[in-house]
Amino acid sequence: EADIYQTPRYLVIGTGKKITLECSQTMGHDKMYWYQQDPGMELHLIHYSYGVNSTEKGDLSSESTVSRIRTEHFPLTLESARPSHTSQYLCASSESGRNEKLFFGSGTQLSVL
């Protein structure tokens, strides 16, 4: 199993709440990613980071924001959640240099009522 952890596993919140999804990895990977996945659908990249203080938006527009203050930590924040944000959020990491495989966390299933 990969050493990448996401919390919480499930989150049900009301519209307008601010939330932070946590992601941590203990492998010392420089590259980290956030993907969004609806049921039965492909993964869409919403944020990625090459290292500390480096973050960029992915191919799918998202109202969420991320930060990378420490190598091991890559939290995702929604300032004001809406029902359209209901989805599964998957965090992943990979080694630097030559592109190799991604290690995924177990995901956070977010439901906004």
Added chain:
Amino acid sequence: SQQGEEDPQALSIQEGENATMNCSYKTSINNLQWYRQNSGRGLVHLILIRSNEREKHSGRLRVTLDTSKKSSSLLITASRAADTASYFCATDPISSGNTGKLIFGQGTTLQVKP
């Protein structure tokens, strides 16, 4: 879709049979990867095949890559009930440089009946 399309979307077989899933993509790639996802969980990497490779094996998995047709296939031999999951192909486009930003297909849902 973005880059990868997989077929079939769903596959149901009996234990012991072989399962074949196909993936097509649109642009030139560095490598192609296959991942497995159990329901409601994260993805687990299965196998990576580079653009200069044509076939690769790992246990009961066999992956082929045809860059001229921009397609790949994943074969699972002697399937088991525990193989029930969704399987995704993911491409690493040359245009992405060294970012590691993979593009995922929609996945094939495999059900293996005991």
